[in-house]
Amino acid sequence: MTDCDLLVIGGGIHGAGVAQAAAAGGYSVMLLEKSHPAAGTSSRSSKLIHGGLRYLESADFRLVRESLRERELLLRLAPGLVRRQRFYIPVYRDTRRRPWRIRTGLSLYALLAGFGKAVGFKTVPESRWHELDGLRVDGLQAVFRYWDAQTDDARLTTAVLKSAQSLGANCLWPASFVRGSVEAEGCRVAYRDERDEERECLARVVVNAAGPWAAGLARRFRPTLPAPAVENVQGSHLELRRRVQRGCYYMEVPEDRRAVFLIPWREDVALLGTTEHLYRGDPDAVAPLSEEVDYLLRTHRHYFPDCPPEVLTSWAGLRVLPAARGSAFGRSRETLLVTDSDARPRLLTIYGGKLTTYRATAEKILRILRRTLPQQPAVANTAELALSAD
Numbered sequence: 455m456t457d458c459d460l461l462v463i464g465g466g467i468h469g470a471g472v473a474q475a476a477a478a479g480g481y482s483v484m485l486l487e488k489s490h491p492a493a494g495t496s497s498r499s500s501k502l503i504h505g506g507l508r509y510l511e512s513a514d515f516r517l518v519r520e521s522l523r524e525r526e527l528l529l530r531l532a533p534g535l536v537r538r539q540r541f542y543i544p545v546y547r548d549t550r551r552r553p554w555r556i557r558t559g560l561s562l563y564a565l566l567a568g569f570g571k572a573v574g575f576k577t578v579p580e581s582r583w584h585e586l587d588g589l590r591v592d593g594l595q596a597v598f599r600y601w602d603a604q605t606d607d608a609r610l611t612t613a614v615l616k617s618a619q620s621l622g623a624n625c626l627w628p629a630s631f632v633r634g635s636v637e638a639e640g641c642r643v644a645y646r647d648e649r650d651e652e653r654e655c656l657a658r659v660v661v662n663a664a665g666p667w668a669a670g671l672a673r674r675f676r677p678t679l680p681a682p683a684v685e686n687v688q689g690s691h692l693e694l695r696r697r698v699q700r701g702c703y704y705m706e707v708p709e710d711r712r713a714v715f716l717i718p719w720r721e722d723v724a725l726l727g728t729t730e731h732l733y734r735g736d737p738d739a740v741a742p743l744s745e746e747v748d749y750l751l752r753t754h755r756h757y758f759p760d761c762p763p764e765v766l767t768s769w770a771g772l773r774v775l776p777a778a779r780g781s782a783f784g785r786s787r788e789t790l791l792v793t794d795s796d797a798r799p800r801l802l803t804i805y806g807g808k809l810t811t812y813r814a815t816a817e818k819i820l821r822i823l824r825r826t827l828p829q830q831p832a833v834a835n836t837a838e839l840a841l842s843a844d
């Protein structure tokens with residue numbers, strides 16, 4: 455006799471999404487989060503709900519299309535949490551991505567989104583460049599404007615978790631996974647509860663959704679599984695005292711041609727990020743490096759020379775990316791789902807992924823785990839469940 459059908463480890467966006475999808479699928483769900491919802495990467499992202507324009511450069515069309523579809527869905531399901539945002543791409547004489555290339559990319563982006571009123575792009579006439587939040591006009595050749603979306607990642611995660619709870623998921627925090635074993639009748643998991651007492655739970659299936667902690671947690675299962683070659687790459691953001699009124703700015707960094715965003719955030723506060731820096735330490739200890747802060751401020755100065763920013767605070771999150779040599783910028787953002795068995799999986803670990811596609815990923819996971827779970831009539835459809843943080 456199992457204690458629940460599905461046990462989720464991690465209360466980030468993926469854990470919350472899987473708990474919601476499984477509870478909607480009619481399964482009994484338990485979720486363990488070691489500190490509080492969105493304590494990890496899911497409160498430290500760039501907070502964009504987007505297709506990922508730059509993934510077109512690596513021909514990740516499937517990912518872009520899926521992300522754009524999820525963006526439209528979230529705009530409908532969570533209007534109080536996800537809103538459309540204008541994005542500006544300035545092109546200077548020395549910008550590597552030339553106007554024709556950006557035009558082609560934006561046309562393809564609109565095509566993948568399924569042309570519509572709110573997905574098109576245009577160029578900003580020169581007569582209006584002075585309205586662009588202090589953007590340098592010296593050497594400027596063109597400015598493109600297109601639409602994507604923005605959220606508050608921690609509030610979105612909380613909203614999805616609440617939705618899971620309303621469907622009956624038992625979400626515990628603080629509750630920390632300790633170890634697990636895959637057995638014939640299910641997965642046995644030991645965890646420490648809020649009183650720091652060790653408890654045990656037997657679940658038919660377990661989803662390890664611990665983000666940058668996932669690889670470490672996977673090693674605490676017996677028998678151990680071969681792990682994919684992944685690494686944690688840190689990305690930092692600065693919070694600037696700075697009013698950015700028009701929208702987000704998508705800036706090509708002169709020194710390495712990566713993209714950095716300047717994003718309106720709260721009243722008189724903007725976000726500037728992000729960086730990519732291989733991180734081998736404890737995920738709990740990740741923090742921005744002074745060289746990352748300098749890199750971001752240099753970029754800001756290059757594009758907005760007359761707006762010296764005041765840094766209010768800074769923070770870093772960890773991306774889980776396929777291990778490879780060289781820059782992390784061009785590596786695949788596809789989500790890796792690793793199971794202990796193809797035919798009858800008991801344990802599934804999520805590596806990587808995007809905030810934007812959490813729901814599609816959760817549904818994919820449920821389809822895989824249905825090979826093990828009993829047939830159950832669904833009680834709801836995640837594509838129709840409204841999300842609210844309040």
Ligand SMILES: Cc1cc2nc3c(=O)[nH]c(=O)nc-3n(C[C@H](O)[C@H](O)[C@H](O)COP(=O)(O)OP(=O)(O)OC[C@H]3O[C@@H](n4cnc5c(N)ncnc54)[C@H](O)[C@@H]3O)c2cc1C
Pocket residue numbers: 463464465466467468469486487488489490491492493494495496497498499500501502503504629630631632663664665666667671688689690728770771772773804806807808809810811
């Ligand atoms: C800098 C940066 C910018 C990004 N920007 C974007 C963006 O703009 N748009 C987008 O779509 N995606 C973005 N992403 C990707 C997105 O943020 C992540 O894919 C997503 O947040 C990962 O969520 P997760 O649930 O897998 O992991 P996490 O949010 O890290 O959640 C894992 C959870 O597991 C918990 N945990 C750890 N160990 C245990 C244990 N032993 N027991 C119980 N719980 C445990 C942690 O406390 C944590 O809450 C960005 C990522 C980074 C790093």
